Amino acid sequence: MKIFETVLLRRDGIPRNAFFAFCWAIYQRVEHFANYLLIGASGTLLDFGTFALLNLHFGVNHFGAQVCASTVGMINNFIWNAKFNFKKTDRLFLRFCSFAGVAALGLGIAEIGLFVTINLAGLHPMIGKCITEIFVTLTGFTVNKFVTFYGRKKAAPAAEI
Numbered sequence: 001m002k003i004f005e006t007v008l009l010r011r012d013g014i015p016r017n018a019f020f021a022f023c024w025a026i027y028q029r030v031e032h033f034a035n036y037l038l039i040g041a042s043g044t045l046l047d048f049g050t051f052a053l054l055n056l057h058f059g060v061n062h063f064g065a066q067v068c069a070s071t072v073g074m075i076n077n078f079i080w081n082a083k084f085n086f087k088k089t090d091r092l093f094l095r096f097c098s099f100a101g102v103a104a105l106g107l108g109i110a111e112i113g114l115f116v117t118i119n120l121a122g123l124h125p126m127i128g129k130c131i132t133e134i135f136v137t138l139t140g141f142t143v144n145k146f147v148t149f150y151g152r153k154k155a156a157p158a159a160e161i
Contacts, residue, residue: 035085036141039077044133047073048126055125062118062125066110074103086149098148105143106136 015021027034047069054065078099082089113132117123123131 032085032145033141036081036144039080039085040137042080043073043077046076048129051129052126062114063111066114067107070103070107070110074100081144081149088149088151095148099144102140102143102148106140109136109139
C-alpha cells in the first residue's frame, strides 16, 4: 500500500534510514499479509463495533450478533482486498462467492470459539471474541491467498524490436 512507501521511503524511492530500509525489506517479503492485516483491521473495527452495538447495547444474543458483525466485516474486507491488496478484479462474482465461503468457514470457527470461550470457559464476550479472532484471521488469510485470490501474475509484455 502507498502508506508504507510514503512513511518508509524518500521521494526518490530510497529508504529514509537503516531502520526504515530494514522495515521496507521485511514489508516487501510479507506485503500481502501486511496489507491483509491492515484491511482486516478496518473490517475488524466494523465487526467489533457491530458486535458490541448489537450484543451490549441492543441485547442481541452473541451468536446472532456474530453473524451480523461478520457479514459487515466480510463485505468491507472483500472490496478492499480485491481492489487494493491482491488486485484481482476479474471474475468478481466467483471471487466474492469464494471469499464468502471462507468467511463462512471463519464464522464457523468463530462460533465454536465463542461457545468455548464464553459458554464453557466463562470469559467476557469481548475477551472471547479477541481470542477467537486470532484463529479466524490466520485461517482466512491462508485460504484467501491461495484460493480466492489465486492467480498467476501477468507476464510483462515483451518489448517490441
